[in-house]
Amino acid sequence: TSNNSLPPNNNNVTVEDDRTGLSIPTLKRAIADNLFYIQGKFPTIATENDYYMALAYTIRDRMLQRWAVTVDSYLQSKTRVVSYLSAEYLLGPHLGNNLINLGIYDRVKQAVEELGLDLEHLIAQEEEPGLGNGGLGRLAACYMDSLATLEIPAIGYGIRYEFGIFDQEIRDGWQVEITDQWLRYGNPWEIRRPEVTYEVKLGGHVEHYTDSHGHYGSNWVPDLVVKGVAYDTPILGYQVNTANTLRLWKSEAPESFDFQAFNVGDYYGAVNEKVICENISKILYPNDEQIQGKELRLRQQYFFVSCSLQDMIALHLRRGGKVENFYETFVVQLNDTHPAISVAELMRLLLDEHELDWETAWDVTTRTFAYTNHTLLPEALEKWNLDLFASILPRHLEIIYEINRRFLDEVAIRFPGDEGKLWSLSLIEEGEEKSIRMAHLACVGSFAINGVAQLHSELLKETVLKDWYELYPEKFSNKTNGVTPRRWMVLSNPRLTELITSKIGDGWIKNLEELKGLEKFADDGAFRKQWMDVKLAVKKDLASQVEQQQGIKINPESLFDVQVKRIHEYKRQHLNVLHIITLYNRLKQHPDLDIVPRTFIFGGKAAPSYHVAKLMIKLITSVAEVVNHDPDVRDRIKVVFMPDYNVTNSQKIYPAADLSEQISLAGKEASGTGNMKFSLNGALTIGTLDGANVEIRECVGEENFFLFGLTAQEVEQLKSSGYNPWDYYHDSLKQAIDQISSGFFSHRDGSLFQRLVNSLLYDDRYLLFADYHSYIECQDRVAEAYRDKDKWAKMSILNVARMGKFSSDRSIKEYCEDIWKVKPVPVELYDLCPDGE
């Protein structure tokens, strides 16, 4: 049917309609067509995955014209393009989201049903691209959605990892990591661009020369050259024509090299080098907020940054620009320090490849980059061992030395005689092991620096970037994170979306502040009932999923108390466990105690080499084992660990939560974005004054937020006055800790959790003990509040109504106005291939 010579069929469907048409008969034909011509299958033998693929191609076809026109209009226009550089994109499945953004979800559902299929089943076939670890990668994905929805010319650059974040299984209560093979059945959403490739040098040495005109130059002689190949994925905005590009790089061996090796008979050498090249984009490092300083990771960072900058320069020149004006075409946002090597790479390209002088090259560079910091944790601040760095990027080391020399000269003038300042601001950390401080490279090379929540941005200025703030106060600002309501409401919570829309229309999907309109219904009894009915229906869905997958029966009427996020000591999942044990002990002591039934739901991955985090998972599952099977509990408490927490699973979890656990130690969580997704879906928060919790509480009202714990300031005071966990080790806390260490939850194996218990008793870096009593008292208030369902409904409605600020659209608008200085460029559809051309 794709053959041009065929006449239109009796539905009057033309060839063009087959690729773009949106009527139900056309969609059905297109699906059947793709099933046959792309999958090579026909209905009697097609699997559900074949149908998913056929549908995915059908939808991609409908995005292609928008995509091509968007690219063309950016090439034609003279407006600045935002380039988002991120080593991670945690996109989640595309199909459902694209149907929402195209506005054809219901229509496609019907078309698919008429073919005897179920749309939700097909959507569930998609293997999500898990190209990120957690919040940082998911933020990048939300920002791509908002950039397109706001019609901002933008391109996202990253790495096409062959293996994304590992799949998690729980065996005998322990996390087991399984390789993520997201590409195993192919990826219908991407297009390989074999013509868009760049060479990336690695290793070797640098030669210096003076040419016949007396110009001094540097020639980097690498010992390995890798090829980066572009894979493009369209990112469609909501109800607009804009489809921006996410360009991910795959590393390959250059075509030429293996022949050279064969010629000299080195078969092993040739194959080995090919493997080395391909390894660069093989796997995502599974550490969230922890650096490991591994050579391959530096190679990955440099690889994608170099390809991306070369690509941007090529596009800029193609638009008729001169390298000196590069920053007029692109503004480049560095998503944390992972792409910070960009500063040295752009300098290298401008100096060595485009022969600009140092001053001009530095001027271009510092007008190009802006840097977002995402963490205050010292262990997450990237540093590269100098020798390692020199062995991979010898030319960049020279450039960094020169940047540093000039920069420290400036510092010496500003702070005469202040050796300490030179030491603390230097790009090089001295000491036994010299290293390069990537955050400092990002700061010196960027014209803007921002944190991701008000508190975080303030703490940055007072702590890790204090000296930088003193030097360049004008560079600093805050850009509080946000989440896209398209994925995190419309797609994941259709019931609530419908209820809200029935009251205030659907304007809120693009302008989240319109949720304010719900406030006036918060006192309407009938609406509260509808609200709680929706919540109950969603909880029932989750309950049946849990029962089906794990055989655990949970009571949908119980309070769903949820903590889903990466497992980390600073996020304090073990504080939550201490509360569970406390409740359990109360029930054991007073079996007839009238408690509010609760279901505790956990989910999250631990970095494979982070032993204490893995032990925290084992603790949760061990406590679950005891509590869930104790007849005295009589099902009043249930504990569930949902395996393989990812975007797909999270879309079912956030909508079902009553209570959102945001209990990190104040001053440790930069922002959090899960906190926003929960509250947007009507969960109430129990939380500390950390990250964006502070702003969420301000917005929803302190009476609609369960606050506990020390403030960031109090944490510092307590630490500096000499914190002693033993001061808090009594009563119910002592009982819980002693049970864990005596083996009560581990078949009398007292040694199992000893490392975890000792880390609390003898260090307690994250002050669990100090916050325990306040947490328990607050949880008791939560339980009391939940008894009054009507009041709870009101609080829940008000939470949603007041979450307007936390749309990623708002964040992106702030970046556009304050940092990027870019404006929307609406895309008009036009025919790119008029007849006869």
Ligand code: CBF
């Ligand atoms: O800013 C996005 C998120 O980034 C992190 O996940 C990170 O990797 N540094 C932080 O931990 C989150 O607080 C933050 O929301």
